Structures are given as structure tokens and as C-alpha cells.
Amino acid sequence: MHPAPSIILFTVVSGLGFGLLFFLCLGFPAVSGWTAFVWFFAAYALAVGGLALSAFHLGQPRRALRAFTQWRSSWLSREAVLSVATLCLCGLQALLLIFRADGHPLLGGLAALFCLGSVFCTSMIYASLRTVPRWNHPVTPLVFCLTSLGGGAIMTGVPVLATPLLILLTAAQLGAWWIGDRRFADAGSTVETATGLAAALVGTRTTATAGATRVRLLEPPHTGESYLTREMVFIVGRRHATKLRILSLVCLVILPLCLLALPAAGPEVTIPAVAAHAVGAIVSRWLFFAEAEHVVGLYYGRR
Amino acid sequence: MTDLPDRSQRRLGLAIDLDICVGCHACVVSCKGWNTTAYGAPLSDSDPYGPNPSGTFLNRIHTFEVKTGDATATVVHFPKSCLHCDNAPCVTVCPTGASYKRAEDGIVLVNEDHCIGCGLCAWACPYGARELDPAEGVMKKCTLCVDRIYNENLPEEDREPACVRTCPANARHFGDFSDPGSAVSRMSRDRGGVDLMPEQGTLPVNKYLPPRPRTDADVGADTGYGGPDNLPPAGSIDVLAPFLEPVAETPSGILGWIDRTLTRL
Numbered sequence A: 001m002h003p004a005p006s007i008i009l010f011t012v013v014s015g016l017g018f019g020l021l022f023f024l025c026l027g028f029p030a031v032s033g034w035t036a037f038v039w040f041f042a043a044y045a046l047a048v049g050g051l052a053l054s055a056f057h058l059g060q061p062r063r064a065l066r067a068f069t070q071w072r073s074s075w076l077s078r079e080a081v082l083s084v085a086t087l088c089l090c091g092l093q094a095l096l097l098i099f100r101a102d103g104h105p106l107l108g109g110l111a112a113l114f115c116l117g118s119v120f121c122t123s124m125i126y127a128s129l130r131t132v133p134r135w136n137h138p139v140t141p142l143v144f145c146l147t148s149l150g151g152g153a154i155m156t157g158v159p160v161l162a163t164p165l166l167i168l169l170t171a172a173q174l175g176a177w178w179i180g181d182r183r184f185a186d187a188g189s190t191v192e193t194a195t196g197l198a199a200a201l202v203g204t205r206t207t208a209t210a211g212a213t214r215v216r217l218l219e220p221p222h223t224g225e226s227y228l229t230r231e232m233v234f235i236v237g238r239r240h241a242t243k244l245r246i247l248s249l250v251c252l253v254i255l256p257l258c259l260l261a262l263p264a265a266g267p268e269v270t271i272p273a274v275a276a277h278a279v280g281a282i283v284s285r286w287l288f289f290a291e292a293e294h295v296v297g298l299y300y301g302r303r
Numbered sequence B: 001m002t003d004l005p006d007r008s009q010r011r012l013g014l015a016i017d018l019d020i021c022v023g024c025h026a027c028v029v030s031c032k033g034w035n036t037t038a039y040g041a042p043l044s045d046s047d048p049y050g051p052n053p054s055g056t057f058l059n060r061i062h063t064f065e066v067k068t069g070d071a072t073a074t075v076v077h078f079p080k081s082c083l084h085c086d087n088a089p090c091v092t093v094c095p096t097g098a099s100y101k102r103a104e105d106g107i108v109l110v111n112e113d114h115c116i117g118c119g120l121c122a123w124a125c126p127y128g129a130r131e132l133d134p135a136e137g138v139m140k141k142c143t144l145c146v147d148r149i150y151n152e153n154l155p156e157e158d159r160e161p162a163c164v165r166t167c168p169a170n171a172r173h174f175g176d177f178s179d180p181g182s183a184v185s186r187m188s189r190d191r192g193g194v195d196l197m198p199e200q201g202t203l204p205v206n207k208y209l210p211p212r213p214r215t216d217a218d219v220g221a222d223t224g225y226g227g228p229d230n231l232p233p234a235g236s237i238d239v240l241a242p243f244l245e246p247v248a249e250t251p252s253g254i255l256g257w258i259d260r261t262l263t264r265l
């Protein structure tokens, strides 16, 4: 799949924002008054900024409001609805913290749950697509949610929160790669099932021939590129996948874990840790798209 | 609404005969011609006379080679347009309600005035039947020529899809698959019509009729090569073939720099 920068940034940045809001609403760090304003402002900037970035890959962004209507069937629509609801709930909690110096625990808990729900819906847009086997399994939402929570926890600067989450994230990310590498074969789609030709032609020849019936593309439908090949048959850049996986794990979890283990604390540790985590998340998300193979590639002889 | 109808009253679709299609692309051209001037926004082309022409099409022809062991390969031309699936994943993912499946005849359509061009439906379709038009920013797909089949301004014989009407080999047939007595249902029964990628669970309406059984003797008669191994006469392989190597796909610009740096690591 084509790794569009707007989608990568949208998922990473809004994920970080919702991760931070999650912890702020639960009272980590316990802030009030102006401090609360600054924290919530930063979290909102990330969450809203990330969501706004998603508009850049729409063909008709002026009609974006229509995306709130189909929550009964569409994960994209559910994500839109839930994100706005989450931002409202978190806003209420923020107002309480800023002006009354005390949040409501029930409201905070609910808002945190909604934050997680929004990230879950984002991940389900991808995880629900049967056409992209690499995404189509339960570990995909797990990685999205843990990346978001891990990033939020690093920003709060509380190592007891961040460390276990980052360790879990490592396991989930490795699991996603391990499962993802096998998914296409497991899904069972081949050029033979895509064309129905092998099964249909078996035994039609009188000459007794040994060997399986194989189908291959002889001529593509067009000699140049098309929307389909640009969008869904993206293959440039996969050869560095292993190096990029290592790079992303180092930035996503190992560097932040090392930084958080330092005796020092405060912004001089948190900022580089967050920056490293964000870079790792972007690389991991780039791979998420670049490595994903859409079954339509079977009709084009490349995936 | 992007909920699918429980069951559509009729199941209009195409039976595509892979034994007959000669791969002439006439249906591609007539489809583009009809749909660029009729229903909804035109089908745009980008850079049509430049070095990288590309365009929006609702119907495309692939060509496959089928081979068992050492036997002579069979070449099959393979037209592909929307299969108007009963369990259409492209419809349920649509966040705006622009994509829908009609309860009365099962046609899957896009309301271009509501589409935000998010492209998710094209991702959800296993068959590559949807293309985002870059000029209009909305999703385009086969309409089963809904503006022809019910169009009383057209003469009776033209009230069928443009691709069906135009096919010089008569490889595309239009009809109602919910009626067991319809021509397409009978054809599909007699010839063992297949679903594409049944494992995707889309339950396509369109059926593909596989090539009829053929023997090596038939192939010999077709090609004039004959003989037990049906090899073409010596020297008939194009001497220019080695010069037709594909152009390397190496990224340039910032991607190229990243590529070179990672290679050096």
C-alpha cells in the first residue's frame, strides 16, 4: 500500500495526542490551573492537528462532515464520531481541572476510555480490511493502542507508567511483524483463486501432463501506472524492511526506555524520549503501509 | 445508507466468457466513452499525451497465461469490472453513505455528490474495481450502465451495458442472476461459472465462464505448429527480446537519498 505522509502523520500524531489525553484525564501528571491549561493545550494540539492532517488525503475535504453519518457500518465513520465525542469529554475534564482545580474521577475515567476507543477505531479502519492480510488480525489494534498509550506515558514523564507499556509494545510490534509476514499466505488468495483459471482448466487437456496448473500475468491491462498500481501495488522501498524494523524498534522503545532509566528527570529527559518515540512510530507506521500487500496486486503480477 | 440490503430483489450482473474474449479492449473503450459523457463526473485522464499517461477506467483487460507442467500454455484474456457483490465490502466501509447497493436490482453505485474521496472503498475491494478520479476527487466505478439499461430514450436493443453492446466477440452477457431461467444463469450453470477470490467472502454477482476444454490437437490446428510438443518454428522468437528489459524502478529525490543511505548502513 502507498504510504501517504498525511495518513502516517495523522495516525501517529493523533495517537500521541489521545495517548496524552488518556493519562491527563486519569490524573497523570496531576495538574490544575495554568499548568493544566498548558498540558491540555499540547494534547489537543496533537490530537486535533493529527485529525486535521487526515483531511489532506481526501479528494473532497469540504464534504468531510458527511463522514459522521455511517457509524453503523463504517470504522472510519465511527472514528470520526468517537474522536469528536472524546475531545468534548476531555474538554469538560480540562475545564474542571483548569477552573476548579479538581477533575471528576468518573468523567476522567470515561474520557480516558473514549481516548482509547478513538485510537482503536483508527486501527480498525485498517485491521478490518480482508483485502490487506498483513493488517487483518487483532494484533494491529493492539499495536496502535500501545503505541499511543506508550507515547502518552512517556510524555507524562512517569517511568512506572511508561516502562511496562513500552515493553508490552515491543512484544506487540514483534508479534505484528511475525504474524504479518505470514498472513498473505494464510489468507489463501493467489493468482489462481483471483482468476479462477487453474481450477477451471485442470483436467481439460488430453495430454497427460504432470505438475500443478500455474497462472501468470502475461500482459497487464495498461503499460503505465494507474490509481490502482500507485495506491495498492506499492513496492519501492521494501528491500530495507529489516533495517527499518530495527531502526523503528530502537527509536520506538529502546531509546525511550534507556532515557527514562536515567537518574535525571524532567523535560531534558522527556523531550528526547518523546522525540525518539515519535520517530520510531513514524518509521513503524511507514512500514505498516509500505510492507502491506493488497490482494489486487495478484491481478498485476506483483504485490 | 452503507448497510447492505438483506437481499436484493434482482441480481443484475454480467457473465463474462473467458473462452470467447479476444482481448481487443473494445469494451474498455466503449465503457470509457459512455461513462465519460453520461452518469456523473467525466472519467479524467492525466498527462494523456505526455511521458506518463494515466487515466480513470471502469473496466480493464488483463491477459494471463495458464500452464500445466510442460503442456502448451493457454492464453486467457480477462476483462475485469465491478462484480456488484452481494456482500460488498466497499459499501460497508464507506463513511459517508456515498457508496450503496440498490435493494431493487443489486447494482452497487457511488453518489458522487456525497463522496469525500477518502479512497477506503477502493482499498476494501479485492478486485481493483474502483478508481479515484484525480480531477474530480471522487470515486468512480462501473455503474452496470444504470443509465442505459432503464433508459427509455434509447432504442430497445441499446438498453444493455455499453461493454456488452459493443463486444465484437459476444463475450460479455448482461442479465438477472436471481432468475434461474435467465440466459446468464443458464450459461453460468452449463459452463461452471466461477466466482473470483471466493475466499474473500464478497459473494460476487458477476460470473466468469472458464475456457472450454481443448486438446493439444486443437491447439495445433489453431496455431499451425502441430506436432507433439507444439514448438514454434526455430528462429521465430524475437531477436530484439533481450533489449526489452524493464526500466529499473529506483527512487529519486529524498526517497533516493534514504534508499542509498540505508543500503550503505
Ligand code: SF4
Residues within 6 Å of the ligand: B081, B082, B083, B084, B085, B088, B089, B090, B091, B108, B124, B125, B126, B127, B128, B129, B130, B141, B202
Ligand atoms: S467488485 Fe469491488 S467495487 Fe464492485 S461490489 Fe465487489 S467489492 Fe465493491
Ligand code: SF4
Residues within 6 Å of the ligand: B093, B094, B095, B096, B097, B098, B099, B110, B114, B115, B116, B117, B118, B119, B120, B121, B122, B138, B139
Ligand atoms: S471514497 Fe467516497 S465512496 Fe469511497 S468510501 Fe470514501 S466517501 Fe465512500
Ligand code: SF4
Residues within 6 Å of the ligand: B030, B031, B032, B034, B035, B058, B059, B081, B082, B141, B142, B143, B144, B145, B161, B162, B163, B164
Ligand atoms: S457495465 Fe457499463 S460501466 Fe460497467 S464495465 Fe460495462 S460499460 Fe463500463
